[in-house]
Amino acid sequence: MTLMSRLLTAAAAVFAITGTAHAQNAFVTADRMVDVESGRLIENAAVLIEDGKVKFAGDMSTVRMAIPEDATRIDLSGYTLLPGLIDMHVHLTSSSDYHGYRGLALSDEMSAIIGVVNAQTTLDAGFTTVRNVGAGSFGDVALRDAINQGMIPGPRMFVSGPSIGITGGHCSDNNLLPEEYKLEGEGVADGPWAARSAVRKNIKYGADLIKTCSTGGVLSKGTKVGAPQYTVEELTALTEEAHSHGLKVASHAHGAEGIRNALMAGVDTIEHASFIDDEGIRLAKKNGAYLSMDIYVTEYILGEGEAAGILEESLEKERMTGQTQRDNFRKAHEAGVKMVLGTDAGVYPHGQNARQLSRMTRFGMTSAEALQAATVNAADALGKGDTIGKLAPGYFADIIAVQGNPLDYISILESVDFVMKEGVVYKSVD
Secondary structure, eight states, rough: HHHHHHHHHHHHHHHHHHOOOOOOOEEEEEEEEEEEEEEEEEEEEEEEEEEEEEEEEEEGGGGGGGOOOEEEEEEEEEEEEEEHHHHEEEEETTTTTSSSGGGGGGHHHHHHHHHHHHHHHHHHHTTEEEEEEGGGGHHHHHHHHHHHHHHOOOOOEEOOOOOOBBOOTTOOOOSSSOGOOOOTTTBBBBSSHHHHHHHHHHHHHTSEEEEEEBBBOSSSSTTTSSSBBBBBBHHHHHHHHHTTOOOEEEEEEHHHHHHHHHHTTTTTTEETTOOHHEEEHHHHHHHEEEEEOOOOOHHHHHHHTTTTTHHHHHHHHTTTTTTHHHHHHHHHHHHHEEEEEOOTTBBOOOOOTTTHHHHHHHOOOHHHHHHTTTHHHHHHHHHHHTTTOOTTTTTTTTTTEESSSSOOOOOGGOOOOOOOOETTTEOOOO
């Protein structure tokens, strides 16, 4: 048994001592509920849950079915119900305490422990589903499996395993140590066939999606944030291979050329999209690709990044990127490009994911549109629009509750009081 396996087994033992979570039949009532698809409130709300799924959701006066005798009554008077939130860009096995050269002190085993802690924190914040886009040594696969097996609490995870990219690239290569160490990132794959091979390897070891990079990045040493990485030929081979196995592809892409390259190759989501141009917007709309633009994280990087160990090179790149990204967020939204909530949590502290929602409204969205980006849009981008993202019959009973009306004050979602995932209560109202 590997050390990582022993650590997860130990975490399972702790969770077993505190009590393994079980789905329960429940009848949840509250003052109101947000219908995220229509962007309207339903007063006098009720949700009937059986076997971890929603059987009824709506106005309590319209319930036309018997409430099972064994259903637990959960009274959330004074609260508003919403579906659990979805973050499409997180790094649960990463920590904002280990930026820059500090990250060299992190072992795979410590990253696994960090992931266990961050999974609980993220779930407590009301995010019942996340997409983990990039993790070393398939640590995100192990974390997902531990959550799915009931070993530890955490959100539903869709994971990429190691990111795939070029030698010296943002996604894939170790670009902090000097050349004499002869180290190469585990996701390095140069050329179309090598890219296909890397996709096949990630699938073999449990990835749900593929993460690649078509430009440099802010936090990678020695890369230009807007410079293209991978050719269209390489990106096309990678994407075709992933799609042939039924997996979607997320491409980290800041620069306009790299964004266009990724979209021409057929990727499903563009991460960051900071310098997207008119042609990139046109291609995204034509392809039905989603943009995942992390417009909150710039505040953390420029406000607290130096103290957290972020290199001056990266701070300077963020200074030239952050405002342009926000301007292009507004531009892409006004153009009608499909958008999801993606925060890059792990660069900044986990659990603060919902802070981005207010920035999405500040830069062009209504509160209803921001909620859709974090629910139904994200579910559709995952290919799971028939099971998560809203409160409706047949959907998983992922429910959060807050005081007040998030359609008026979206920032109240930064403090979630109640969390249920698949009919199991993980955070209850005092």
